Amino acid sequence: MDVVREFLRGAVPAHVLHHAAGQEVYGAWMAEELAHHGYRISPGTLYPLLHRMETAGLLTSREHVVDGRVRRVxxxxxxxxxxxxxxxxxxxxxxxxxxxxxx
Amino acid sequence: MDVVREFLRGAVPAHVLHHAAGQEVYGAWMAEELAHHGYRISPGTLYPLLHRMETAGLLTSREHVVDGRVRRVxxxxxxxxxxxxxxxxxxxxxxxxxxxxxx
DNA sequence: CCTGCGATGTCGGATCACGATATCAGCGCC
DNA sequence: GGCGCTGATATCGTGATCCGACATCGCAGG
Known part of the structure; x- marks a missing residue:
């Protein structure tokens, strides 16, 4: 029952949209960025969230290849x-x- | 996937604490107050939330009788x-x- | 009585959070 | 070539939460 954490969880999409409106972002980068702001979000929360936001039409994604590694941007x-x-x-x-x- | 609603849901405990720090509040009043601010929270969410916040030690409650009706304050x-x-x-x-x- | 009202409580199904684990492709290195 | 490491994304199972519909409870009025 950590209300601070609950509040931050609700603010994550806002943060994601804020960044994704200005540049291309990807999951691991967002995770690190959020961590710097005191959020503690696990990959099992973040990636499904990005998927849902894409399905909801808030984000679009494309695959970007960096050093042969696929990065969803x-x-x-x-x-x-x-x-x-x-x-x-x-x-x-x-x-x-x-x-x-x-x- | 309504991110605005999600954000507001995370902000509800803050709102509750804000009011409960200054005066005595009860469920139905909070529901109405929140509704005035654009929140749409169902009783099935609000009452369990108040219970959890009390169990977590953030709130204390007592029963207040108004017109024979019991009100948890x-x-x-x-x-x-x-x-x-x-x-x-x-x-x-x-x-x-x-x-x-x-x- | 019996219905209505104000308020709190709870049920079941759906959704979601989370950490752990899996996967994948290239790199360095012996 | 085989081995493990790294960066990144994806998914699984369990447990917690959301929500609207419904139940409850005590009293007031017809």
């Missing part, structure tokens, strides 16, 4: 960028609601 | 307020990371 779709915009307003709202310190 | 514990503080910094961090608008 994602970018945000138009829908993905729209969703990111919604997400940003929602994040701002939540921040506004929770960050008020007058009890 | 929650307040944040010391641990709950500490967690809320952590949550606030995390929310601020996420907002800072995601709210940069240079695409």
């Amino acid at each position: 994602y970018t945000a779709t138009e829908t993905g960028r729209d969703t990111l915009a919604q997400l940003r307003t929602v994040v701002a709202e939540v921040a506004g609601e929770v960050l008020v310190h007058d009890e | 929650y307040t944040a514990t010391e641990t709950g307020r500490d967690t809320l503080a952590q949550l606030r910094t995390v929310v601020a961090e996420v907002a800072g990371e995601v709210l940069v608008h240079d695409e």
